[in-house]
Amino acid sequence: MTTTAMEHSHRDDVGSRMGLWLFLFSELILFGGMFIIYAVYRFKHPEEFRLAASELDSFIGTLNTIILLTSSLTVAMSITAIQRDKKYFSMALVVTTLILALAFLVNKYFEWAHKISLGIYPQSPDLVNKPQGEILYFGLYYVMTGLHALHVIIGMVVLAVMVVFIANGKINQHTFVRLEAGGLYWHLVDIIWIFLFPLFYLIQ
Amino acid sequence: MTTATVAAEPDFYHEKTRFKGIFGWIFSTDHKRIGILYLIAIITFFLTGMTIGVLMRLEMLNPENTIVTAQTYNMFFTLHGIIMIFLVLIPVFPAVFGNFFLPLMIGAKDVFFPRLNLLSWWLFMAGGTLALVSLFLPGGAADTGWTFYVPYSIRSNTNIIPALMAAFILGFSSILTGLNFITTIHRMRAPGMTWFKMPLFTWSLYATGWVQVLATPVIGITLLLVTIERLFGVGIFDPTLGGDPVLYQHLFWMYSHPAVYIIILPAMGVVSDIIPVFARRTIFGYKFIAYSSLAIASVGSLVWAHHMFTVGMSNTGMFMFSLLTFLVAIPSAIKVFNWVATLYKGSIELEVPLLFMLAFIVQFSIGGLTGLMLGALSVNIHVTDTYFVVGHFHYVMFGGTGFALFGALHYWFPKMFGRMYKKRPAFFGWLFMTVGFNVLYFPMLILGYMGMPRRYYHYLPEYEYLQRIATVGSWIMVAGILLLLINLIVSLRRGDKAPANPWGGRTLEWTVSSPPPMENFHEIPVVTTGPYDYSEYEKLSSDQS
Numbered sequence: 001m002t003t004t005a006m007e008h009s010h011r012d013d014v015g016s017r018m019g020l021w022l023f024l025f026s027e028l029i030l031f032g033g034m035f036i037i038y039a040v041y042r043f044k045h046p047e048e049f050r051l052a053a054s055e056l057d058s059f060i061g062t063l064n065t066i067i068l069l070t071s072s073l074t075v076a077m078s079i080t081a082i083q084r085d086k087k088y089f090s091m092a093l094v095v096t097t098l099i100l101a102l103a104f105l106v107n108k109y110f111e112w113a114h115k116i117s118l119g120i121y122p123q124s125p126d127l128v129n130k131p132q133g134e135i136l137y138f139g140l141y142y143v144m145t146g147l148h149a150l151h152v153i154i155g156m157v158v159l160a161v162m163v164v165f166i167a168n169g170k171i172n173q174h175t176f177v178r179l180e181a182g183g184l185y186w187h188l189v190d191i192i193w194i195f196l197f198p199l200f201y202l203i204q
Numbered sequence: 205m206t207t208a209t210v211a212a213e214p215d216f217y218h219e220k221t222r223f224k225g226i227f228g229w230i231f232s233t234d235h236k237r238i239g240i241l242y243l244i245a246i247i248t249f250f251l252t253g254m255t256i257g258v259l260m261r262l263e264m265l266n267p268e269n270t271i272v273t274a275q276t277y278n279m280f281f282t283l284h285g286i287i288m289i290f291l292v293l294i295p296v297f298p299a300v301f302g303n304f305f306l307p308l309m310i311g312a313k314d315v316f317f318p319r320l321n322l323l324s325w326w327l328f329m330a331g332g333t334l335a336l337v338s339l340f341l342p343g344g345a346a347d348t349g350w351t352f353y354v355p356y357s358i359r360s361n362t363n364i365i366p367a368l369m370a371a372f373i374l375g376f377s378s379i380l381t382g383l384n385f386i387t388t389i390h391r392m393r394a395p396g397m398t399w400f401k402m403p404l405f406t407w408s409l410y411a412t413g414w415v416q417v418l419a420t421p422v423i424g425i426t427l428l429l430v431t432i433e434r435l436f437g438v439g440i441f442d443p444t445l446g447g448d449p450v451l452y453q454h455l456f457w458m459y460s461h462p463a464v465y466i467i468i469l470p471a472m473g474v475v476s477d478i479i480p481v482f483a484r485r486t487i488f489g490y491k492f493i494a495y496s497s498l499a500i501a502s503v504g505s506l507v508w509a510h511h512m513f514t515v516g517m518s519n520t521g522m523f524m525f526s527l528l529t530f531l532v533a534i535p536s537a538i539k540v541f542n543w544v545a546t547l548y549k550g551s552i553e554l555e556v557p558l559l560f561m562l563a564f565i566v567q568f569s570i571g572g573l574t575g576l577m578l579g580a581l582s583v584n585i586h587v588t589d590t591y592f593v594v595g596h597f598h599y600v601m602f603g604g605t606g607f608a609l610f611g612a613l614h615y616w617f618p619k620m621f622g623r624m625y626k627k628r629p630a631f632f633g634w635l636f637m638t639v640g641f642n643v644l645y646f647p648m649l650i651l652g653y654m655g656m657p658r659r660y661y662h663y664l665p666e667y668e669y670l671q672r673i674a675t676v677g678s679w680i681m682v683a684g685i686l687l688l689l690i691n692l693i694v695s696l697r698r699g700d701k702a703p704a705n706p707w708g709g710r711t712l713e714w715t716v717s718s719p720p721p722m723e724n725f726h727e728i729p730v731v732t733t734g735p736y737d738y739s740e741y742e743k744l745s746s747d748q749s
Contacts, residue, residue, distance in 0.1 A: 015316050015391035022383040022417050030421035033455055037429075037440065040451055123437035132439075132446025139438040139445070143429065 013177045020181045024188050027151075031192050034144050038199060041136045048133025053204050055120070056141075057111065061201035064107050065193065071100035072190045075159070075183045082166065085173040091166050094159055094179075097186065101156050108149055112142075141200055148192055155189045158182045215622065219722035233318035236720060238325050239304030240620070246296050247689070249332060253287035254682065256280050261644070261678040264671045267663050274661040278347035279362070281659055283339065285350025286367060290374050291332050293605055294463060297470030298381050298416070299328065301612055302409050304620060306385060308713035308720060309403045311394025311729045316387040324380040331373035338366035349659065351460070354441040354452045358433055365434060368427045375420045375427075378466070382416025385409050394712070396731035403711045403735040404493055408473025411497040415462045415469070419505060423459035426452065450515050457508035465504040467601060468568075469497055471608035472539055475561050477735075478615050479543050481709045482558035483550025484741040486734070489542040496535035503532050513584045522581055529579030536572055540565060551741055555707070556630045560611025563638045567603025571596060574649060589659075592652025598645045610637070610688060617692060618702030622719040625695040633688035640681025647674045711735045 042049050078093035119126035120138055127135055162182045165171040171179045214220075216236045221228035229237055260280050263270045272280070303321065307314055315321050339345045346367040348357045357364055389410050393402065429440050430452070439445025441452045480487045487493065509517060509525040517525075543565055552558070574596040577583045587593065618624055647670040652658075656667050663671065705714040712729060713720070 012316075012391055015387050018390060019317060019320075019383055019387045022386055023379075026379050026383070026417050026421045029418055030425045033422045033425035033458075034429075036455070037451060040448065041446075044448075045446070122439070128445075135439040136446045139440050143432055143438060143440065 016177050017180065020184055024184065027188055028192075031144075031147075031195075034140070034147070035195070035199075038140055038144070041133070041140065045131075045133025045136065048131045049137050050204050052130075052134040052137035052141075053200060056201050057114075058201045060107055060111050061197055064104050065197050067100050067104045067107070068190050068193050071097045071104070072187055074100065075186045079176060079179055079183055082171060082173060082176050082179060087166060087172075090179075091163055094163050094166070098156055098159055098163075101152055101159075105149060105152060108145065112145075144196055145200070148189070148196060151189045151192070155182075155186050158185055213717070213721055215717065215719040216722045217719060231322070233314070233322050234722060235303050235307050235314050235318065235321060236620075238321055239300050239302075241325055242295065242299040242303060242328070243620075245329060245332060246292055246300060249287055249291040252336075253284055253292060254685065256284045256287070258678055258682055260284060261675045263661075264663070265675050267665050267668055267671075269662075275344075275347065277661045278349075278659075279339075279345040282346050282349050282367075286335060286346070286371070288601075289350055289463070289467075290371050291335065293467045293601055294378060295328060295374070295381075296609055297474070297605070297612075298378075298385065298409060298412060298466075299324070301405075301474070301616065302381070302385060302470065305616065305713050306388060306406060306409055307392070308716065308724055309406050309711050309735075310389065310392060310397055311712050311725060311731065312388065312392040313724050313728075315384050316391055317384045320380055320384055324377045324384070327373055327377035327380070331370045331377060334366050334373065335370035338363040338370065341366065351456060352427065352430060353456075354430060354433075354447075354449045355443060357430055358442050365431055368431045372424055372427050372431075375424045378416050379420045379424075382413035382420075386413040386417065389413075394728050394731055400491065400494070401731055401734050402494075403473075404476035404487065404490070404497075405470065405473035407494045408469045408476070408497045411501040412466050412469045415466050415501050415505065419459045419462035419466075422455055423463075426455040426459070450512070453512050453515060454509065457511045461508040461511065462501075462505045464597075464600070465500055467605050469500060471564070471605040472497070474608045474612045474615075475543060475564055476539070477711065478557050478561050478611060479546050480736040480738065481615075481707050482553045482555055482561075483547050484553075484708070484738050485546055485550040486736045486738055486742065487542065488545035488548075489538070490734070490736070492538050493542055496538045499535040500532060503528060503535070507532060507579075510579055510584075513581060514588045526579055526581050530576065533572060533576055533579075540569060540572075556625075556627065556634055557611045557615035557707075559631070559634050559638075560607050560614065563634070563641075564604055564607045564611065567599050567607065567641070571599030571601075571603055574599065587652050589657055590652035591648040591656045591658055594658050595645050595648030595652055598648070603641060603645070607637075607641075610634075610685075613692065614688075615707070616713075617695070618706045619713055619718045619720070621696055621699075622702050623695050623697075623699030624702050624706060625692055625699055629687055629691040633684045633691060636684025636687060637681055638684070640677050640679070640684055643677030644674050644681055645677070647671075647677070710737050 074093045075097045078090045078097070081090035081093055115121065115138075121127065122139060122142065127138060159182050162171065162179050165178060216234060221232060223231050229241060232238065259271065260277070263272055263277055263280075303315070306312075341363050343361060343363045345362060346352075346360070346364050347362050348360055348364065352364070352368065352371075357368075389402070389406060432438050433440050433442060433447075437445075439447055441447040441449055443449055476487060476493050507525055507528045509521060510529045513522055513525075543561075574592070578587065578593065578596060614625060614630060651667055651670050651674075654667065654670075656663060656671075702718040704717050706718075707714075710733075712731070715729065716724060
C-alpha cells in the first residue's frame with residue numbers, strides 16, 4: 001500500500017488533469033453567464049440585434065475563426081510531438097500557436113479600431129442615439145469579445161511558459177501533463193470563440 | 205485505529221520551515237498552517253462585522269435618530285452583509301476547517317494542490333483587504349446593500365468598484381479552494397477509505413466544492429459586468445440603455461442562493477460528525493445524510509428566483525420556483541431527523557461542542573420552517589423585504605452556520621492548538637450566546653410579520669417595544685461571544701495539554717498527536733472501519749437494557 005501513498009504525494013497526472021477540468025468548467029460557466037444575457041436580450045430585441053449584426057465584418061470573423069482553429073491543431077500536435085520525443089519540433093509547434101494567437105489579436109485590434117472610428121463605442125454620441133437593442137448588442141460585443149481576447153492573452157502567457165519548460169526539459173517525453181493542461185486551456189479559448197463567432201457574426 | 209505518535213516529535217508549529225518567522229507561515233504550503241492563517245483572518249473579520257451589527261442594533265433602539273445618520277446606516281448594513289457573507293460565512297468552513305481537517309480526515313499528507321491552496325489564501329487576503337480599504341477611501345463605503353442591485357449600484361457615488369472587485373477576487377479564491385478539495389477527495393483518500401467510509405464532514409465539503417466551482421463564476425461575471433458598466437458606460441443592465449435590472453437579480457441569485465448552501469452544507473457536515481462522538485453512537489442513516497448533501501447542492505442550485513417573487517415573473521415560473529424550494533426542505537429535514545435519531549438512546553455527554561450542535565438543530569429548524577413560509581407564494585408577498593426575511597436568514601446563517609462554527613472551534617480546538625479550553629466559561633459563553641441570539645432574532649420574525657421593512661432607518665413607534673428587546677438581545681449575545689473567544693485565547697497558553705483524542709472521536713484526525721506533526725501521518729493509515737464505529741458502546745447499552 002505504500003506505493004499508492006508514494007504516488008499520492010509525488011505525481012498523479014489523473015488528479016492534475018481533474019483539477020484542470022474543474023477549472024475549465026468554472027471558466028465555461030463564467031462565459032455561460034454572458035451567453036444567458038445575450039440570449040435574453042436577443043429574445044427581447046430580435047430585429048435590432050439583426051440590424052446591428054449586419055454591421056460586423058463576417059470576413060474578419062471567418063478569418064479569425066480559421067486562425068484559432070489552426071492554432072488549436074498546432075498545440076495538439078505539439079503534445080504528440082513531445083510524446084514522440086521530438087523536443088524542437090514540439091517547441092516550434094507551440095511557437096506557431098503563439099504566432100497565430102498574435103495574428104488573431106492583431107485582427108481583433110483592427111476590427112475594434114474600425115468600429116471605434118465609425119463612432120460605435122460605449123457612450124459615443126452615435127451609439128447612444130441608436131435603438132436600445134443595438135446599444136445592448138454592441139455593449140455585449142465589446143464585453144464578450146474583449147473578455148475572450150483577455151483569455152487569449154492569458155493563454156499566450158501560459159503557452160510561452162510551456163515553451164520555456166520544454167526548452168529546459170521540465171516537460172519531456174514522460175512528463176507532459178503541464179503541456180496538456182496548457183493545450184486544454186487553449187482549446188477552451190478556441191471553443192468559446194466557436195460560440196461567439198456565429199452569435200455575433202453569422203446569425204442575421 | 206493506530207495509536208498516537210511519539211510525543212517527542214515536533215508538531216507543525218515547531219517544525220523547521222524553509223523561511224523564518226512570519227514568512228514560515230505566509231509562504232507555507234502546509235494545509236494546517238494555511239488553515240490557522242484563515243482562522244485568524246476570519247475571526248478578525250467576524251469581530252468587525254459583529255461590531256457593525258451591534259451598532260446597527262443600537263441605532264434601532266429609538267424610532268428616530270439614535271447614533272448615526274441615515275447614510276451611515278446604509279453603509280452599515282451593506283458592510284455588515286459583505287463582511288459576514290463574503291469574508292466570514294462562505295469561506296469559514298471550507299477554508300479553516302476544511303483546510304485543516306480534510307487531509308487529516310481522509311489520511312492524506314496535504315491537499316492535492318498545496319501551492320494553489322496558498323494562492324487561495326493570498327487571494328482571500330487581497331480581497332478582504334480591498335473590501336476593508338474601500339471603507340476609508342474618499343467617497344465612502346458602499347451603500348447598496350450586499351446585493352449590489354442595479355440600477356442603484358451603477359448610480360451610487362460611493363466606492364462600489366473596490367467592493368465589487370473584492371467580491372470578485374474572493375470568489376476566485378473560493379473556486380480554487382473548491383477545485384482543490386474535489387480533487388483531493390477523489391485522489392488522496394487513504395487505502396481502504398471508500399466513499400462510504402468517509403466522515404460526513406468530508407462528504408459535505410465534496411458537495412460544497414461542486415457548488416463553489418459551478419456557481420461562483422456566475423457572480424464573478426455579473427459583478428465584473430457591473431464594474432465595466434460603471435467604468436465605461438457599456439449598456440448591459442442599466443435601463444436607460446435598454447438593460448434589464450431584473451436580469452441582474454436573476455444572475456445575482458443564481459450564485460447567491462447556492463452560496464447559502466456553500467455556507468450551510470459544511471456546517472451540517474460538522475453537526476453530523478460531532479453528534480455521534482458525544483452520543484457514543486453510530487450516525488443514524490449515514491448514506492441518507494451523504495446523499496442529502498448532494499441533493500441539497502443540486503436542487504438548491506435551481507431555486508434562486510424565490511428571492512424575486514415580487515419583481516414580476518410568469519405564474520409558471522413562480523410555481524416552479526416555489527415547488528423546488530419546498531423540495532429542498534426534504535433533504536434538509538432528512539438530516540435533522542437523522543441527527544435526532546442518532547441522539548436517541550445514545551450515551552450522551554453534554555460537552556460544549558454538543559450544546560452548540562443542539563442549539564444548531566433547534567435554530568436551524570426554525571430557520572428552515574420560516575424558509576418554507578417564505579417559499580409559499582401567498583405568504584411571501586406579504587412579508588417580502590421585511591424583518592421576517594432578516595430573522596429567517598439569521599436563524600439559518602447565524603443560528604445554523606455561526607453556531608456550528610463555534611461548536612467546531614471548541615470540538616477541534618484541542619487538536620488545532622494542543623490545549624484544552626476551560627469548560628465552565630465555555631458553558632456560560634454558550635448559554636449567553638444562545639439566549640441572546642434568540643432574544644435578538646425571534647422578535648424580528650414577529651416584527652416582520654407586523655410589517656417592519658428591512659433596511660429602514662426610522663420606524664413607526666408601534667415597533668419600538670420589540671426593536672428594544674432585540675437590541676438587548678444583541679448585548680447578551682455579544683457578551684457570550686466575547687466570553688467564548690477570550691476563554692479560547694486564554695486557554696491557548698493556560699489550558700491543560702490536550703491528549704491525542706480527548707473526546708473519543710473515531711475519525712482519523714484523532715489518531716495523530718495534538719497538534720499534529722508537519723507531515724500528518726508517518727505511514728499512510730489503512731482504514732478498515734467506518735468513521736463512527738461505536739459498536740462497543742452500543743453493545744454495552746443494549747446489554748444493560
